[in-house]
Amino acid sequence: KGVVHRICAGQVILDLSSAVKELVENSLDAGSTSIEIALKEYGMDSFQVIDNGSGISPQNFKVLALKHHTSKLLDFPDLQLLTTFGFRGEALSSLCALGEVTVETRTLDEVVATHLTYDHKGIMTAERKTARQVGTTITVKKLFSNLPVRSKEFRRNIRKEYAKLISLLNAYALIAKGVRIVCTNTTGKNVRSVVLKTQGNGSLKENIITVFGSSTFSCLEPLTLSMSDGRMVEGFVSKPGYGSGRNIGDRQFFFVNGRPVDMPKVGKLVNELYRGANSKQYPIAIMNFSVPTRAYDVNVTPDKRKIFFSDESSILQSLRESLEKIYSSDEA
Numbered sequence: 154k155g156v157v158h159r160i161c162a163g164q165v166i167l168d169l170s171s172a173v174k175e176l177v178e179n180s181l182d183a184g185s186t187s188i189e190i191a192l193k194e195y196g197m198d199s200f201q202v203i204d205n206g207s208g209i210s211p212q213n214f215k216v217l218a219l220k221h222h223t224s225k226l227l228d229f230p231d232l233q234l235l236t237t238f239g240f241r242g243e244a245l246s247s248l249c250a251l252g253e254v255t256v257e258t259r260t261l262d263e264v265v266a267t268h269l270t271y272d273h274k275g276i277m278t279a280e281r282k283t284a285r286q287v288g289t290t291i292t293v294k295k296l297f298s299n300l301p302v303r304s305k306e307f308r309r310n311i312r313k314e315y316a317k318l319i320s321l322l323n324a325y326a327l328i329a330k331g332v333r334i335v336c337t338n339t340t341g342k343n344v345r346s347v348v349l350k351t352q353g354n355g356s357l358k359e360n361i362i363t364v365f366g367s368s369t370f371s372c373l374e375p376l377t378l379s380m381s382d383g384r385m386v387e388g389f390v391s392k393p394g395y396g397s398g399r400n401i402g403d404r405q406f407f408f409v410n411g412r413p414v415d416m417p418k419v420g421k422l423v424n425e426l427y428r429g430a431n432s433k434q435y436p437i438a439i440m441n442f443s444v445p446t447r448a449y450d451v452n453v454t455p456d457k458r459k460i461f462f463s464d465e466s467s468i469l470q471s472l473r474e475s476l477e478k479i480y481s482s483d484e485a
């Protein structure tokens with residue numbers, strides 16, 4: 154049973170960034186306006202997500218981390234209209250299978266908070282009172298330590314894993330409205346450094362300036378596109394000749410209705426139309442697609458990063474025309 158559970162867990166939690174992503178999305182679903190991600194040793198020792206959201210009510214303590222427990226579906230009679238990030242109740246149970254999970258939480262109805270401990274099967278093994286403001290802190294220690302091969306890989310690739318995590322947090326920081334996001338990392342000698350800090354009260358433009366700086370922002374050209382069926386794209390791409398020498402994907406962020414997603418076809422299109430001053434450059438691209446929730450399906454891959462649009466070619470074509478206007482004007 155334990156083994157089967159761990160194999161399934163592998164589908165939602167692939168690595169450090171997908172683990173943290175699930176926790177951050179739970180915090181967003183809980184209506185948080187402040188989310189802090191605290192890493193120890195780049196996440197290898199532990200990671201913690203601390204929010205000021207709704208908290209978890211006592212009746213959910215025992216079932217919280219059991220597979221398929223979710224409090225979210227009930228509120229949504231029509232699955233298609235779901236607007237929360239989570240709805241399958243897999244993240245916490247998967248995290249329990251892969252690491253040591255504790256939860257501290259308090260709702261507005263409680264005068265004190267509760268500290269909860271879960272075992273690898275998601276069964277609650279301890280409960281005690283503690284002090285905390287309203288909100289939730291979830292701590293995961295020793296991710297993958299019960300899977301020797303994964304654990305070794307994780308440590309060996311920690312630089313890459315960490316970079317991927319920071320890029321993901323940058324994505325949330327870029328799109329967040331009214332949510333403050335802070336990420337810290339504490340290393341060996343108790344040196345705590347702030348790796349990311351946003352106030353989250355800005356527009357996309359202001360968020361770009363906070364995350365990447367105003368000199369980066371000055372190299373960007375706004376892009377807006379509205380289609381007759383109500384779909385919209387809003388964002389920024391590098392001005393002609395102002396690409397980034399960095400790796401592809403490093404500064405390309407795509408969102409659908411505020412949710413970070415992978416859009417390889419859109420990325421490919423921007424790269425293809427962009428004309429850099431030298432061929433080693435890639436354009437920065439930050440785009441939010443606003444579409445009616447019925448027009449796409451997020452439930453395609455377990456990590457919910459891949460999106461299917463119902464009429465993908467028409468949106469790609471319109472996007473191509475907008476990008477051509479930016480990139481084929483007076484350059485070359």
Ligand code: ADP
Pocket residue numbers: 175179180183204206207208209213217222223224225238239240241242243244245246289
């Ligand atoms: P899902 O997000 O798909 O519902 P999860 O396994 O991620 O499933 O979380 C299980 C449940 O735990 C959620 O439905 C929610 O009720 C509760 N929960 C998890 N994290 C938080 C949080 N930060 N604040 C409030 N409730 C939370």
Ligand code: MG
Pocket residue numbers: 175178179238239240242244
């Ligand atoms: Mg979730």
